[in-house]
Amino acid sequence: MSKKVLIMSASTGGGHNRAAHAIKDELEKKSIDGEHIDCEIVDSLKMINTATDKIISSGYEKSAKYTPKAWGGMYKISDANIMAKNEFKGNLFNTLMCSKLKKLLKDSKPDLIIGTHPFPMIALSTLKKKYPDNNIFSSFYIPPLISVLTDYTAHSTYIQDEIDYYIAGDEYVREVLISEGIDDKKIKVYGIPVEKSFLDHRNRNVVLEELGLAPDKFTVLVMGGSFGAGNIKDTLKELISIDRDFQILVIAGRNESLKEKLEKSIDKHTFDKNISVLGFTKKMNDILSSVDIMISKPGGLTTTECLIKELPMIVPYYIPGPEEENLDFLSNCGAAIRTSKKFTLSVLLKVLIDNPSRIELIKNNIKAIKKQNTAEDIANLVIDIIG
Template sequence: MSKKVLIMSASTGGGHNRAARAIKEELTNKNINDEPIECEIVDSLKLVNTTMDKIISRGYEKSAIYTPKAYGSVYRLSETGLISKNEFKDNLLTSFMARKFKKLLNTAKPDLIIGTHPFPMIALSTLKKNAYVEESPYSLNDPFHKYYQDLKVPPMMSVLTDYTTHSTWIQNELDYYIVGHEYVKELLVCEGVDSNKVKSFGIPVEKSFLSNRDKNTVLSELGLSPSKLTVLLMGGSFGAGNIKETLTELLDINRDFQILVITGRNENLKDKIEKKLHSYSGEKNIQVLGFTNKMNDILASIDVLITKPGGLTTTEALLKDVPMIIPYYIPGQEEENLDFLSNCGAALRTTKKYTLAVLLKVLIDDPSRLDILKKNIKSIRKFNSAQNIASLVVDILSNEEDINHY
């Protein structure tokens, strides 16, 4: 009988779903006892409640674009002693999610669960923590205790999609954590997680991303010169960050380079930038794109990336050897991603003195500085994350009776 894996994701940013797709791609190519592995991606917030999904997913998008400082404040509050680790599961919202997930578990009967977002894993940890044990009385303090009766929760694995940790990811009931780098593993160990549970495989990306077309062809199609230094300015799938203001800074830099701006799904931002460029009388070649599914080609064709440091954006840039300058970020996990990149010498961060203009001029005037950044990038990037995750899943499912063996 074939084994079944559920991948629990959520649409708060594009990275969680992209990581889920990368894992599914590899798992569907695996076999156990000559039987293919069944694999299904579940958008957990949509499964629980469409209204909740809209509130949380769109709320994240809006806060990322319009109120990033407020988002950062909530992020930092949840890391303080006011909300201790492993206690996120003890609230009504989590219990409500757990109730919905019980039906999913009983229907799908998965042999293993992978989470690329912390919310569903908190709820599933609630189920595992409170799973009904025969001959034991229910806890009268748990208003949803009846939903745990006769429930079997399979092994669970969380895939962290940023180069940092957060209390929401850390749950005693999890069997494995997949992280982007050994530094992140050490962060989890410092938080009390058993080091044997943590695998530093990297953040997974789809295999198709690793291939790309010829640089000259790609730049020519974009209306850019293959022979000129190319700067890509972007802000993730939502077009977040001070992109408009940053473009103004770039236009004022007295060096010869060309600019590609990608605004993602932020059509309003794209319109504003295009209107702004109508009055631009300088010599720089600037091209503007909205959402594109050609980032594998584009990142392989540019020289410098100016962006906010989202987990998947950062990973994709590292895999393509692209030096980064980070002038803006959403406070919280992106700020900590920037800490990681800076500590590894893989990106430059702007400050009040070291402005974007100063940093970019030095890179243009001294190309050896770009080579140093690329060398550092090569030392930390990790290929084959999704393949390694899939192999670990096969090992676990082939040895279900002794999950702690690994």
């Protein structure tokens, strides 16, 4: 009989779902005693009801875009241990999720559960605590739990005693978890999972020509995440004014309004730089391998993809909360540079263009910390546990 694995995700930003799909892809390549592993991704917010999913998912997106400071404040409040370990476990939202998860577990009887978002893992931890005699012969069984951290930090909501294994993005994150009281034996420093297909890419010349850009010119990529957060408009304005010879690719993501505004603004003026504006694209593996510098906010998956591609980042904006802590991580590793009042985007970019050795220095730092077999490592851990 084939083994079954559930991957619990949530649509608050694109990273959790993409990490879930990366793990699923690798698990489905594996087998135990000649049997393939039955693997299913469950969106934990949609599982409760459509309204809850819409409120939380769209609420995150709107907060991140329009009230980032308020979002950061909520993040810091919820990061207090007393909130994570007590408040979340006792609230109505967690009670509802516990009820839905209990039914899901009874119906599907999984052999192991992986979480790429803390919400379902809090609920599962609550259930595990409620049934202390939990074992495979119990009338209600909660299988081993693996929690995958999709940022280079550890928010307190992830810290639950009932979790069997934590997948951390870096050795620094491992030490953060240990400082929060997690047993070192529970922590696997594998990285943040990315689809294996992301490692492949086409020739730079072909990719840039398709985008209307010159293959032999220094290329700067500007992004703001899947929904175009961050002050992209002002960033582009500053880039245009820099007296250096380079071209610009802007990716607006799913923010069609931003894309239209940028295109109209570009059409109205004449610049000495070639500028290409793109909406949502599935060709990030090609693009990140074809540009020289990335200017973006440091989301967990964005950061990981840049590390895998050894692409230096300049970070002029971020959503307060995990992205701020991702930026701390990148800065501590020398894998990205951040703007400030004196060290503006203009100052930083000019130095990098004029001194290619600075770019190579950042790339060497990235090589020292990047991890690119994460999903496969997680799949192998699953085999070790349930095989």
